[in-house]
Amino acid sequence: MLVRSLLPEVPADNTLTVDGQTLTHAGLYSAAAALAARLTGSGPVAVIAHPTLDTVVAVVAAQHAGVPVVPVPPDSGPAELTHILTDSRATLLLGSTSDPPVPGFETMPIRTDGPPAPATPAAPGDTALILYTSGTTGAPKGAELSSRAIAADLDALAEAWQWTPEDTLAHGLPLYHVHGLVLGVLGALRTGCRLVHTGRPLPARYAAAGATLYFGVPTVWSRMVASPACARALRPARLLVSGSAALPGPVFAGLRALTGHRPVERYGMTETLITVSARADGPRLPGCVGTALAGVETRVVPEPGHAVGELQVRGNTLFNGYAHRGAATQESFSRDGWFRTGDAATIDADGVHRILGRMKSDLIKSGGFRIGAGEVEDALLTHPAVHEVAVLGRPHSDLGEEIVAFVVADRVTADALISHVATTLSNHKRPRQVVFLDALPRNQMGKVQKHRLG
Structure with a gap:
């Protein structure tokens, strides 16, 4: 079975387009199987995650080969890149010949001209992706995510957003974060829908995508509101989704006025994937991120005498831990097993969550x-x-x-x-x-x- 039960064994009859280049789902599987023959038996494989089809092929190939994949920002500075590669203990670095050399690491070009490799069985709970956090409070840490957690999250989102093979998903988000890679690529493959990755998240490219489902971050939606003609082109869409940061109220109102849509806001972290979201068939309120997804529990642990407190979560979308950092992993959980997000939040009587920011800074x-x-x-x-x-x-x-x-x-x-x-x-x-x-x-x-x- 392909990719540890994360993706359908039989590819959907649909296409993926990344920055103007197109493959069918079946063509992607075939290319990934050919590249996987060069990866089988290795340790973690790092991929310089340019917004290209090659990156998608490399990510799927590593999973097909049964090895964890480590997506790396293509504009990483030398110190950050060296940290990610050494901290993850990557044994291979996949990229293009134009990528700058990394001392101590040989960049292997992404080639798909060899014979296909059979899929390598691996337990669903094994690490499939190592995604690095933003590192705002220290050196970035690698969150180990299993195919089981990713599949559970994508299935819960598909149910909440009524996401089906009939959709066309468009976005231009980076392919080294949860939003752009897990939701925006693996989500399209798992649901079997058509994907249009715009290369860059520019308003004109979103307007030209002709999609039913759009993903963006607040900066993207703010720029859409500032480009009224492009925003109006999204009126035929079914759903606009915003995440990765709070969507300002005026941007929410602007999208509603120009596109006719109340955007869906959702909440999650690298370590937890997406845990809370507004629903396609439910209320979408500015400043609120909806209710807990299927398989996820949430709670707010307030300080005495206050309704506001730290949001904590548990469920089947949580990470396996930080790569090679047992103490940091243990510290991120409460004594009774809930992941401590570090975000301040409230939950109302209907289970609707409002995220107020980071406990320490917001x-x-x-x-x-x-x-x-x-x-x-x-x-x-x-x-x-x-x-x-x-x-x-x-x-x-x-x-x-x-x-x-x-x-x-x-x-x-x-x-x-x-x-x-x-x-x-x-x-x-x-x-x-x-x-x-x-x-x-x-x-x-x-x-x-x-x-x-x-």
């Missing part, structure tokens, strides 16, 4: 109140002069922490923005300081890197 403790940075950010974004904003807490001798807003805006004063928040939210939630910037620091998935703000 849950601000000011004057005895617990304030979610995201709530203040959404309030600031309703001001017409504001384009981007990030809110965090700074130590304060009297309040404990004071609210500081880092803002990208046109011709507006700090006092005007502080007053604007005070007319929208409770007075204690207004920023005490506003810092104007030309741009916010972001990673490749569009997430604001708050640790880089002073």
Whole structure:
């Protein structure tokens, strides 16, 4: 059976297009089997994950050969690339001849001109992918994901989103993260739907894809809203999905006005895959990420006297652990076996989750109140002069922490923005300081890197 029961043994009668190049599902399986003959018996295989069909072939080939695959960002700096390769203990590095050399590692070109290899049996619980975290709190860690966890997650999402072989999925997300690779490629293969990967997530390319299902991150959707003609081209779609960071309220409203769709928001982490999502047949509310998926349990562990607390999850989508980091794996779980996400959240009586941000940087403790940075950010974004904003807490001798807003805006004063928040939210939630910037620091998935703000 192909790819440890993760993908159908018989390929769907459909196509995958990546940046203009197309293969049928059957053609992909055949190419992967040929490449797998060169990988069988190796240890983890790293793949420089360019947005190309070669990357998809390499990922499927490694799974066909029964070895873990380690997707590597193609723009990794030398130190990051060396860390990922050594930490994962990769034995092979697959890439193109144009990729820069890595000292100590030979890059093997992705070739599919040999005889096919038989699929190598492997237990569903074995590690299938090693995906590296963003490393915002230290060196990136490799999250080991099994084919069983990936399959469970994709099946739960297919049920929640009514995702079928009749869909055409379009996105332009990186092929080295959960959103772009697991959901956006393996999800299309598992459901058997057509895939159009746009190479880059540009509004014009999304508009031209003619899809029923679109995946994007908030930066992508913000750019779509800023390109009204492209956004209107998505009206015939069935579902727009947003993830990887909170979707600002004004962007949600803009998508609804231009496309006619309320976007589905979902929540997850590299270590847990997607655990919570709005449903295709359920309510989609701005600022909310829906309910727990089938097979997933969630809970909020609050501090005494407060409804807000850390979101913890357990279920069949969780990772096997961090590669070669037993202590870090153990520390990421509670004593009774729940994964500690580190995110602040609330869950209402209907099971609807609202993510307020990271416990350490986005849950601000000011004057005895617990304030979610995201709530203040959404309030600031309703001001017409504001384009981007990030809110965090700074130590304060009297309040404990004071609210500081880092803002990208046109011709507006700090006092005007502080007053604007005070007319929208409770007075204690207004920023005490506003810092104007030309741009916010972001990673490749569009997430604001708050640790880089002073």
